[in-house]
Amino acid sequence: MTGPAEGDDVRRQPEAQLATMTMAVPGGEPEKPARAKMTKRTKLLILNAISVVGGIGIWWTLALTGFQFPTPPEVIETGVKLWKSGLLQEDLAASLTRVLIGFLAGSALAIPVGFVMGWYTVARGLFEPWIQFFRTIPPLALLPLVLVLLGIGEVPKVFVIFLAAFLVCVISTYQGVVSVDRTLINAARVLGAKDGTIFVRVVVPASTPFILVGMRTGLGSSWATLVAAELLAAQAGLGYRMQQAQLYYDLATIFVGIVCIGILGLVMDRLLLLAESKLTGWQERI
Template sequence: MFAQKAAKPGEAFGAPGQGSAKTIATATVITLFLLWFVVTATGLVKPLFLPSPKAVFDKFILVSTVGFGGSTLLEHTTTSLSRVFGAFALACIFAIPIGILMGVSRVARGLFDPPIEFYRPLPPLAYLPLVIIWFGIGEFSKVYLIFLAIFAPLAIAARSGVRSVSIEQIHAAYSMGATRIQVITQVILKAAVPEIFTGMRIGIGVGWTTLVASEMVAATRGLGYMVLSASEFLASDVVIMGIIVIGFFAFIFDLLMRYLERVLVPWKGKV
């Protein structure tokens, strides 16, 4: 008899394949858009609460060309992107090494784990006043607030990835003559990379949610500032447009991270 091709983990339990999942996702988006169009066209919901897709699109064109709050949509977007991804880059530089140290060293875990676990559940709005008092209302305080929000989940993910390595793998590497540095780089770090990618995806999501909080104080430009300013004037079309733009960039970055994970971590789910 010919050997059958092994089924993927999801398919083994009757779950749809990747192509079917994309088809379902596309159908879901189209259905939601049509539902939005029907609800607004029939007048079931007033435009103040839910503007029509055409009204949101018209506002998108208007803000892109004329602007809102003294800046165009491109200027608002570039400002927010620089804040989020600047904070994300800093978090990756500091959180990943600290998380790895926490995973391999009891001393590092004892030093960093208590403060991280203490502030991790706190909403950014809780320590926003302290950040303003300590660092003022300039650009640094906005980036630092987003950095703190991303730092905790990323460090914990790196620590979790390191701790997920079984002791048998480490002993096997040592028995084959590997040094401590080789065990850390070739065994521990490789095993931790999938968890680190997951932490990066979670962290950037938290960063986008913190963006609005960071742009609440003394901001004159940014997507969060635009959404908050529009809400004060009950401009729901601008609010929804800003939400869609933020969601678009967050989704594109998540797709990029998934692609990099498939390229850089081809062994994930296979070992």
Template sequence: MKDGLRRSLLVLSPWLALVAVWYAVRLSGLVNPALVPAPHAVAARFADLLWNQGLLTDVAVSTRRVFVGVAVGIALAVPVGFLIGWFRAARQFADPVVNFFRALPPIALIPLVIVYFGVDEPAKIVILIYASFFSGVIVMMEGVAQTNPLFVRVAHTLGATPTEVFGRVIVPLTVPHILTALRVALGVSWATLVASELVAAQRGLGSMIQNASTYFLLDVIYVGIICIGLVALLMDLALRRLSARFLAWQERAGS
């Protein structure tokens, strides 16, 4: 019981400290209180948006966009990153190009995305796919490049066929990098969400933040930011649990 209480306090304490700092900044006089809405005012606005203005719809729309963007981006990034990381010649050929496009912020591509994909839903998804793809390729490429080839040589020495080597050695060694790429792409996609929803979005958390900024509704902006952070955190926690389940063999092998 005491251990459970201690864990709960450890989880809650940083959030309580953050709220305390929030109140302290507002009451300190260092910042105009009109520019920093109080936490209880933001909570009241959250309740109003939730019950009266379709906040759940905005959350669901943004989550669906991120999910589709990450799923497609990682599905493309995994084989590309694996090939670039596994074959040295491919890495030397593709590494400068990958790093060039990775450095380009998705928001800079919005005018071209509008030209080629219009302003409907595909344009928003394309921006998220772009962000997910290049972040995922980098993680896969670096992870696979650091894989110890000794495992493959040992498998060949023991008489494994190329198919067995791929299925029983390479794939298990690659799974941790896939899950890491998925987590990184998820974080990058949520960070890119507001930019993607600049493209004539009617619903979504990014659209809500943009509309609120037009009318200087700071409490709504805070609600949107907090919602993005919370949904991203929940999705990351789910991925951590998934990673722990799929990678339990590593702990058994190391023990």
């Protein structure tokens, strides 16, 4: 009598395991993970708000206790004046256009080059020494040479931004390709997948997080390069406006430029984070 009963228990074990797994997939109990995720997101938003308010409070306190800082109301008043005069819109449009063109062009070229370097040994051997060579040279160090060769128009400023974004993103993409788990590639080959299919279905998705991290880092480098480029050769832009304000010791205008760059950079970074969450939803996050 014991044997059949034990056999029935053994046969029922897969059913019990299946029932347990069912509880973990949609249709089981999805409310708890969703609620936990929402709670974590709400907590982060609250902490972000506290951080912003605290930072402004520290800034205001320093301005009132002897530091040569303009107060937040003074910066807002100066920003409103620049906006009404049309200078702020002109500077925002000029700087944002340069960053977008240089950053998007640099990232668009860096991604295929990084894929080729990571996938083909010949390409890696040919390209990597030059990329590593130029990566150690700050793009701004090349600005005097670029100005001599390309003049003082928009091309040299966009080029150094392009270079800054490209060098960061290409290394990140390359690292993403070479970091793909070889077990996944070998498993795909065992299942009969060709190299093209493996590249599209395995390598590209696995490299996407690295690419987006490289793009976020390249975005910061693009803004840093832009401001320095506008300090040297520009007739409009946030960096140019800050340089002009420095000559007249106009700290409020300098702060307006800093705040605008920070806000624009933050918004663009959040857009990349949103794209990352959509493209890498399969990735586990803390």
